[in-house]
Amino acid sequence: MAAPVPPTPSRCLSDAEIAAVQAAPPGEVPAHLALHLAACARCQQRALFGDAPRRATRRRTVPDGSSIRRALILGLLALAAMATFFWSLWHMTAQMR
Numbered sequence: 001m002a003a004p005v006p007p008t009p010s011r012c013l014s015d016a017e018i019a020a021v022q023a024a025p026p027g028e029v030p031a032h033l034a035l036h037l038a039a040c041a042r043c044q045q046r047a048l049f050g051d052a053p054r055r056a057t058r059r060r061t062v063p064d065g066s067s068i069r070r071a072l073i074l075g076l077l078a079l080a081a082m083a084t085f086f087w088s089l090w091h092m093t094a095q096m097r
Contacts, residue, residue, distance in 0.1 A: 013043045021047050
């Protein structure tokens with residue numbers, strides 16, 4: 001039987017090597033497999049969760065124009081409310097003088 005080919009950084013572990021890692025007792029994984037597994041996130045993923053494809057994460061979407069328009073309207077309404085408040089405050093203090 002031929003000696004196993006040590007994985008290189010450009011080559012991920014084969015299914016048989018992943019199975020050997022999973023079957024080995026803790027701390028007794030062959031050194032060349034453990035070294036590769038420590039450096040390769042893809043092989044770690046396969047060893048822990050299998051070869052099933054993972055769901056893609058949702059991408060953030062840019063708000064459409066209507067939500068930006070709503071934000072501007074809300075800002076203008078807030079400014080109008082503040083202006084009305086200060087105008088009424090100015091009139092009340094003018095009457096007290």
